[in-house]
Amino acid sequence: MTNHKLTKKVLRFIIDNSVTLLFAALCIVGIFASQEQPYMLVSLLLERMTRNTFLVLALLIPVVAGMGLNFSITIGAMAAQVAIITVAYLQIHSGVGTIWAFVISTPLALILGKIIGKLLNKTSGQEMIASMITGFFADGIYQLIFLFFAGTIIPMTGDFVLSTGVGLRNTINLMKDDGIGKAIDKAIQVPFFTCLIIFGLFVVFYYLGVMLVRRIKLSAEKEHLMKLLAMIFSAIDVILIVLAVAIVLFKKSIIVKGKFDGMDSILIGIYLFTTLGALLIGYLINKNNKQSPVKNILIIVVGIVLVVYSYQVMYSSNISHDMQMLKTVNLSLLTAIIVVLFAVFNVIILKTKLGQVFKTVGQDKHIAEVSGIKVNKIRELAIMLSTLFAAWGQIIFIQNLGTLNTYGSHKSIALYAVAALLIGGASVSKATIGQAFLGVLLFHTLFIVSPKAGLHLFGDAQIGEFFRQFVSYGVIGVSLGLYAWKTMIIHKKE
Amino acid sequence: MNMIKKLGLPRIIIILFFLSLWVTAGVLKLYLPDYLTDSMIRIGMNLILVLAMVPAIRSGIGLNFALPIGIICGILGGVLAIEFKVVGFEGTALVGLGGFLFALSIAVPLAVVFGWLYGILLNKIKGSEMLVSTYVGFSIVSLFCIAWIILPFTSDEMRWPIGKGLRTVVSLESTFGEFLNKLWAIDLGKVSSSFRGLIIPTALLIFIAFVCLIYLFFSKTRIGIAMKTVGDNPKFATAIGLNVNGYRILGTILSTVLGAVGMVVYAQSFGYLQLYQAPLMMAFPAVAAILIGGATAKKATITHVVIGTILFQGLMTISLPVASTFFLEVAEFDGGNMSEVFRMIVQNGIILYALAQGGGSND
Numbered sequence: 001m002t003n004h005k006l007t008k009k010v011l012r013f014i015i016d017n018s019v020t021l022l023f024a025a026l027c028i029v030g031i032f033a034s035q036e037q038p039y040m041l042v043s044l045l046l047e048r049m050t051r052n053t054f055l056v057l058a059l060l061i062p063v064v065a066g067m068g069l070n071f072s073i074t075i076g077a078m079a080a081q082v083a084i085i086t087v088a089y090l091q092i093h094s095g096v097g098t099i100w101a102f103v104i105s106t107p108l109a110l111i112l113g114k115i116i117g118k119l120l121n122k123t124s125g126q127e128m129i130a131s132m133i134t135g136f137f138a139d140g141i142y143q144l145i146f147l148f149f150a151g152t153i154i155p156m157t158g159d160f161v162l163s164t165g166v167g168l169r170n171t172i173n174l175m176k177d178d179g180i181g182k183a184i185d186k187a188i189q190v191p192f193f194t195c196l197i198i199f200g201l202f203v204v205f206y207y208l209g210v211m212l213v214r215r216i217k218l219s220a221e222k223e224h225l226m227k228l229l230a231m232i233f234s235a236i237d238v239i240l241i242v243l244a245v246a247i248v249l250f251k252k253s254i255i256v257k258g259k260f261d262g263m264d265s266i267l268i269g270i271y272l273f274t275t276l277g278a279l280l281i282g283y284l285i286n287k288n289n290k291q292s293p294v295k296n297i298l299i300i301v302v303g304i305v306l307v308v309y310s311y312q313v314m315y316s317s318n319i320s321h322d323m324q325m326l327k328t329v330n331l332s333l334l335t336a337i338i339v340v341l342f343a344v345f346n347v348i349i350l351k352t353k354l355g356q357v358f359k360t361v362g363q364d365k366h367i368a369e370v371s372g373i374k375v376n377k378i379r380e381l382a383i384m385l386s387t388l389f390a391a392w393g394q395i396i397f398i399q400n401l402g403t404l405n406t407y408g409s410h411k412s413i414a415l416y417a418v419a420a421l422l423i424g425g426a427s428v429s430k431a432t433i434g435q436a437f438l439g440v441l442l443f444h445t446l447f448i449v450s451p452k453a454g455l456h457l458f459g460d461a462q463i464g465e466f467f468r469q470f471v472s473y474g475v476i477g478v479s480l481g482l483y484a485w486k487t488m489i490i491h492k493k494e
Numbered sequence: 495m496n497m498i499k500k501l502g503l504p505r506i507i508i509i510l511f512f513l514s515l516w517v518t519a520g521v522l523k524l525y526l527p528d529y530l531t532d533s534m535i536r537i538g539m540n541l542i543l544v545l546a547m548v549p550a551i552r553s554g555i556g557l558n559f560a561l562p563i564g565i566i567c568g569i570l571g572g573v574l575a576i577e578f579k580v581v582g583f584e585g586t587a588l589v590g591l592g593g594f595l596f597a598l599s600i601a602v603p604l605a606v607v608f609g610w611l612y613g614i615l616l617n618k619i620k621g622s623e624m625l626v627s628t629y630v631g632f633s634i635v636s637l638f639c640i641a642w643i644i645l646p647f648t649s650d651e652m653r654w655p656i657g658k659g660l661r662t663v664v665s666l667e668s669t670f671g672e673f674l675n676k677l678w679a680i681d682l683g684k685v686s687s688s689f690r691g692l693i694i695p696t697a698l699l700i701f702i703a704f705v706c707l708i709y710l711f712f713s714k715t716r717i718g719i720a721m722k723t724v725g726d727n728p729k730f731a732t733a734i735g736l737n738v739n740g741y742r743i744l745g746t747i748l749s750t751v752l753g754a755v756g757m758v759v760y761a762q763s764f765g766y767l768q769l770y771q772a773p774l775m776m777a778f779p780a781v782a783a784i785l786i787g788g789a790t791a792k793k794a795t796i797t798h799v800v801i802g803t804i805l806f807q808g809l810m811t812i813s814l815p816v817a818s819t820f821f822l823e824v825a826e827f828d829g830g831n832m833s834e835v836f837r838m839i840v841q842n843g844i845i846l847y848a849l850a851q852g853g854g855s856n857d
Contacts, residue, residue, distance in 0.1 A: 122850040129559075129625040130849045133842050136778075140838030148832060460658050463640055470636040477629030484619035484626055491621075 019479060020425040020438065026471075027445040034452035039325035041448060046192055048444040049437075050185075050335045051400035054393035056417045056436045057339075058386050060346055063431040064355070065382035066362030068128040069418045072116050072383070074135035076390025077397075077410035078142045079109040084395065084404055085146075088172055088179055089160055095187070097180040098399060105391040112138075113387030117380030128428075128480075135414060146406060172404040181402035185332035192331040193310040200307035202272055207300045209280040211293065216284060223285060230281040233274040240271045335396060342389070343433045358382060362429065419443060419472040422479040429483070446471060501788070504847045508786055508840060512805050515812045522819050527682075527692035529811055535675055536807040538698035539763035542705055542756030543780040544787075544803045546749045551784075551794040552713070553745020554725035555616050557848075560627035561777035562635045563608050564753020569638075571601030571758055572767045573660070575669050577649045590673030594762060597670065601754040609750030613743030624791075628777075635774045642769050664767045671765040674698040698763065705755065706796050712748075721745055725792070756780075782806060782841040785848045810837055 014021060031041065055073065062070040083105035087097045116134055123130035150156045151166040160168055174181035218226065312319060313326045349355050361368045361378045368375050394413065398404050421431055424439020447468055454464025498506060519526060543561065550558035575597040582592015612630065619626050643659035651668065652660045665671065677697035682689035712718045724731040724741040731738050761767050784794055787802020814833040821832065 119846070119850060125621075126624065126849055129628065130846065132625075132628070133846050133849065137839065137842035137846055140835055140842060143835045144839065147835060458644065460643060462659070463643055466636055466639040466643070470633060470640065473629055473632035473636055477626060477633045480622065480629060481615065481619050481626045484622035487622075488618065488620055 017425055019423060019475065020442070023423045023442045023446065023475075027442055027449070030446055030449035030453045033457050034449035035456060036449055036452055037325070038322050039329065041445075042192070042326060043329045044448050045441070045444055046329060046331060047400065048447070049440055050332050050339060051397045052416070052420070052444065053339050053437060053440045054342055054396050055390060055413060056420050056440055057342055057346055057433065058389035058393050059417055059421055060431050060433070060436065061349075061358060061389075062382045062386045063426070063429065064350060064362050065358045065379055066365070066429065067120065067379060067382060068428045069131075069421070070383065070386045071128060071132035071414040071418065072120075072134045072138075073386060073390035073393075073417060074410050074414045075112050075116060075138045076109050076387040077394035077413045078138060079112055079387070080105045080391040080394035080398065081142075081404060081406070081410060082108060083391070084174070084180065084398055085160075085168070085172065085406070088174060088404070089156065089158075091177065092180075093178040094180060094183040098183040098395065101180060101395050102392060105395065106388060109388040109391035110384050113384030114380060116387060117383035120383060121376050121379055132414070139411070142410075143407060168406050170406055170408075172406060173402075174399065174404060175402045180399050182399060184335050184338070184396060184399050188333040189330045190333045191314065191327065192329040193313045193326060195331050195333070196310040197307055197314065198268070198272065200303045200310060202276065204300050204303035204307065205276055206279060207296045207303070209276065210283055211296055213280060213284045218284065226281050226285065230278045230285075233278040233281075236274045237271065237278065240267060240274075243267075332400075335400070338396065343437075346433055415472055415476075416443070419475050422475050427479065427483050443472075502847065502851070504844055505786060505788065508805060508809065508844070511840075512809050515809065515816050518820065519812050519816050522816065522823075524815050524819060525691065527689055529815065531691060531693045531695075533804075533808045533811045535695055535698065535763055536811055537803050538674070538695055538702050539760050540756075540780070540783065540807055541702045541799065541803045542752055542759050543776070544756075544783045544799045545706060545709060545796070546752035546756055547780060547784045547789070548709065548794045548796065548799060549721070549745045549748035549752065551789065551791065552725045553721050553742050553748075554728060554792075555623045555627075555742055555745060555749075556791045557624055557781045557785075557845075558627060558746075558749045558753075559624055559777045559781065560612060560631040560634075561749075561753045561780055562631035562773045563612055564605050564750040565757040565773045565776055566634055566638050567604040567608060567750070567754035568597070568601045568757025568761065569767055569769065569773065570604060571597035571599075571754065572666065572669075572761050573647070573652065573664070573769075574600050576652055576664065576666070576767075577647050579649070579669070581669055588677070590670035590762075593666075593670035594673050594758065597758045597761075598755060601758055602751055605751040605754035606747055609747035610743060612750065613746030616746055617739045617742055631777055632774060635771065639770050660769055662768070662770050662772075664769065666761060666765055666767060670762050673762050674701055674759065675763055698759075701759065705752075706799070709752075710796055717744070778841055778845070779806070779837075782844050785844045786840075790851065791848060806840075809840065813837075 055077075058073055058076065059070055062068065080101070083101045083103075086104055087101045092100050116131070119134060120127045120130055145154075147167040150168050151161050151164075156168070157165070160172060162169055173179070313323055350358070357368075357373055357378055360371070361373060361375050361382075365375050368378075390413070394410065397413075398409060401409070420439040420443035421436055422439065423443045424431075424435035424437070426432070426435040426439065450464035450468040450471075451461040452464065454467060455461040458464075501509075516526075519529065543565075546561060546564060547558055550556065575593045578596070580593045580596040581590060582595070583589050615630070616623055616627070645660075647653060647660060652664045654661055674697045675695045678700075680694045680696055682692040682694065713722065720731075720736050721741045721744060723734075724736055724738050725745070728738050731741075757773075783802040783806040784798055785802065786805050787798035787800070789795070789798040789802070810833065813836050817832040817836070
């Protein structure tokens with residue numbers, strides 16, 4: 001590769017990812033300016049990532065289906081809050097209550113999603129602004145229900161209701177009386193850096209494996225054998241997961257202290273080994289995603305650094321006090337697993353036939369119509385799914401907060417989710433899971449550090465708070481503006 | 495039936511609601527002259543902000559959700575009037591005129607500059623104006639949240655006694671607060687005791703009528719007609735040699751300037767300047783009002799502005815006392831904040847209706 005070509009490539013990369021890079025730079029400046037304790041930073045960020053990512057992922061399907069960023073996920077959040085209020089009011093406790101919240105919110109979100117979908121179909125071309133206004137409108141209805149119908153038309157009494165007997169209180173404490181507060185988060189708590197060691201090792205071994213097997217060619221007979229092996233590995237995986245779930249259910253909550261006893265390590269070892277095996281065989285058989293060896297080596301190096309650093313944090317006594325604190329950072333493993341599984345689900349669904357239909361509709365409505373796809377129905381389905389996922393995401397979000405702000409918890413959901421996704425490098429017509437994760441990471445880093453950075457840089461924490469609000473609105477404005485500009489240019493060229 | 499179709503169901507519901515609320519107010523024996531006075535002031539206070547939608551719609555950029563840009567210019571005018579203690583004509587009936595004019599003289603040039611820049615932006619994003627403008631408006635408001643903290647204002651009337659920055663609400667009492675409301679106000683209570691409390695804010699009504707007339711005059715000029723042509727049919731306008739982008743910028747500037755003037759009038763009627771987050775959502779009531787009046791995202795007239803503002807503000811004025819009295823009698827609770835919820839539903843319902851009616855009109 002010539003030097004010139006490389007410069008061009010780097011420039012291209014910078015231009016294509018300008019928003020993300022800008023925010024990465026802002027985050028780094030912010031972290032230094034805020035002088036935040038590493039412990040606080042890591043634990044706050046981890047908490048925010050586990051509780052917010054699901055909501056951001058709820059935005060993906062409408063983007064693929066060509067409906068842009070679905071600002072009406074607020075309505076999904078409202079459906080979740082209706083469910084949470086119901087569960088809390090009926091005093092259904094912790095785990096069971098959480099499951100009921102999911103169950104109750106599901107049909108509600110689907111029905112609301114259907115209505116929104118129908119509405120947005122009528123405003124074709126202006127879906128995003130319409131979805132935003134729909135959110136505001138629904139907020140009015142929501143307030144009407146809980147401020148005036150609760151206690152009058154809907155028979156509700158007791159603690160929840162204001163002293164006048166009409167309308168719900170502003171905040172509902174979900175931690176009290178074994179409520180659903182932190183029910184998912186508390187289920188399994190694991191030291192974060194132990195997880196990182198395991199994760200890092202997994203990544204390193206996977207990519208080493210990939211580098212080893214990428215040259216192997218299989219005969220048909222051997223391929224058959226490999227498939228069988230993969231199935232056995234997967235079966236062991238499933239059994240182990242069921243076992244783990246059973247343990248969680250019986251023990252109610254597991255708090256791992258960072259040291260595993262013999263049995264645990266063996267089980268985890270087996271799990272990792274079988275998963276790795278299954279994944280590698282999958283790679284070997286498909287072999288369609290050929291990655292460059294440079295990239296592989298890079299990932300392996302990053303993985304090793306991660307493992308070494310995490311190991312230092314967890315087991316070395318020769319480190320500074322700040323670093324020692326990091327030992328106590330806990331990951332809510334169950335929440336994290338739910339989020340990761342949901343991300344995987346998104347990948348899978350986009351690879352199925354339905355996913356292809358979404359993509360076709362997103363690329364060109366007319367072509368989709370001609371090829372026999374019921375475009376409006378598919379668009380409605382996309383919004384229904386998005387609303388449903390937003391509802392589930394909101395349950396995860398609220399159980400983490402532990403209190404429900406009856407009239408406020410849903411308000412800025414869409415704003416923050418959309419801003420995070422755009423910061424990750426997504427656009428109106430293209431968004432990936434990776435962008436969602438990266439976006440949440442950057443956006444919430446900025447969110448955590450900006451008040452303190454404002455305090456240290458300008459002597460006022462408020463400036464930082466307003467700054468992060470400005471950033472949320474600004475990034476949406478800029479991204480949407482840039483997108484509209486690009487489409488206009490393409491339109492003109494045609 | 496034809497009439498229903500032409501007006502659209504939401505508008506009919508709103509008109510019926512408007513009538514029934516005022517009738518209910520009478521039945522509940524609320525003292526109507528007070529509310530009529532209130533309505534007149536609120537109509538005067540909001541009308542120019544609603545009028546700001548007209549040039550935007552006419553020049554083809556659609557509903558101007560970025561009204562906060564103009565509003566911020568208006569606020570800057572007001573804030574500077576306090577900072578430099580401009581009052582003018584103290585001791586005469588015209589006290590406050592100086593401050594009012596000073597605020598306008600700051601706000602309007604600023605609005606021209608901002609409107610021009612914003613117009614250039616809008617020409618680059620044709621087809622997505624409404625969505626982008628909403629977020630541009632939001633961004634400007636939150637940017638100025640920072641500005642209110644760091645700008646070096648010195649007036650004690652505006653600064654927090656301790657700490658940095660300006661207060662969230664600044665009184666205009668010492669400059670031009672309620673200047674137009676009170677000027678030449680006619681108290682009908684003096685004519686007949688049955689009208690006690692009914693005060694006509696003459697100067698306010700004259701001022702808004704004056705602004706509307708200027709705009710009406712402008713729309714009859716060659717430039718005004720050309721701008722409308724550009725909005726109605728850009729392709730035709732290009733064909734006959736009109737500078738489409740130029741007229742769109744002109745429409746944006748006019749809209750922003752009217753927003754700024756509207757804000758100064760709004761602030762003087764209200765008696766206070768609300769800083770920080772207050773202007774964030776101020777575009778939405780204005781958009782809703784003109785839509786209630788019968789405008790669409792493509793067509794708007796001054797009649798729409800007047801009818802819409804009267805209906806929307808009249809509705810808002812009367813809904814609060816009716817709701818609180820009604821619910822106090824029927825269900826024994828204070829329904830006071832019902833009117834706020836009600837506003838949200840009406841306001842966003844009508845915008846949504848307009849968007850759904852425009853179905854697929856992005857070309």
